[in-house]
Amino acid sequence: MALKNELQQTGGSGSTLVQAGGAVTYNQTNNYNTPLNIVSSYSKLVEEYKKERENPDSLISEIVDKIQHFSKNIDPVFTGLEDKLKRAGYQNEIQFASQLKEDYTKYLISNNLSKATQKIHAFLLARIYVAFNLYVPQAISEGKSKTQIKEIILEKIVQPVEEVLGMDNILDLYQDDVMAMIYFLTGNCYIKWEGNASLPSGL
Numbered sequence: 001m002a003l004k005n006e007l008q009q010t011g012g013s014g015s016t017l018v019q020a021g022g023a024v025t026y027n028q029t030n031n032y033n034t035p036l037n038i039v040s041s042y043s044k045l046v047e048e049y050k051k052e053r054e055n056p057d058s059l060i061s062e063i064v065d066k067i068q069h070f071s072k073n074i075d076p077v078f079t080g081l082e083d084k085l086k087r088a089g090y091q092n093e094i095q096f097a098s099q100l101k102e103d104y105t106k107y108l109i110s111n112n113l114s115k116a117t118q119k120i121h122a123f124l125l126a127r128i129y130v131a132f133n134l135y136v137p138q139a140i141s142e143g144k145s146k147t148q149i150k151e152i153i154l155e156k157i158v159q160p161v162e163e164v165l166g167m168d169n170i171l172d173l174y175q176d177d178v179m180a181m182i183y184f185l186t187g188n189c190y191i192k193w194e195g196n197a198s199l200p201s202g203l
Helices: 036-054 065-070 081-087 091-108 115-141 146-167 175-187
Strands: 015-020 024-029
Touching: 036 115, 036 146, 065 115, 081 091, 081 175, 091 175, 115 146, 115 175, 146 175
Parallel strands: none
Antiparallel strands: 015 024
C-alpha cells in the first residue's frame, strides 16, 4: 500500500528526505544498523509472503490475532485521535493525521489481506508501539520541544522501520504508511502523545 499524501522524497545518493506533518525536513543517511534478530524475523515473514503468493489457493482472509488486538480501542473511556492531538498541542497535525489513520484503517480491515500480509503489518505495528512508548513519553516528560519530539519519532521509529522495509519492501510501504501506523495506534490508545512520569528515565 502506498497512501497518497504530500510527502515527497528527494535527495542525494544514500539519503532520505524526511517530512512529518509538514514541519520537520532534513536529509538523513541510511546506515542500516538493524539488529540481526529483527532482520531474521522480517526475512521469515517475507519468505512466508512469497510462498503464499506462489500458492493462491492457500490465501485466507481471516484476521490474525495481533491485528485484531491493535484494531481495538483499549482505553475504558474512548477519546478520538483529534482530541488526543489537541490535548498534546498538535492541532496543526489533525488533518494530516486523520487522513492517514482513516486510509490505513480501511486498508487494514479490508477482506483482501492475506495472512502473511497481516503478519507483516502486525510485526511493524508492534515495533512502532514499543519504540514510541520507550522514547516519546519520556521526551515529552523531559520538556522536549515539538520539533525535538518529531525528530525523535523520525529517528527512533520511522527510519528504523524504513530500514527493515528496505531489506525487501514487498508490500510497498513507505514513510506515509509508517506515519499512518503511528496515528492508527494513537487512535486506538496504544500510544499517547503525553508525558509519562512513571516511565523509567534510563530507557
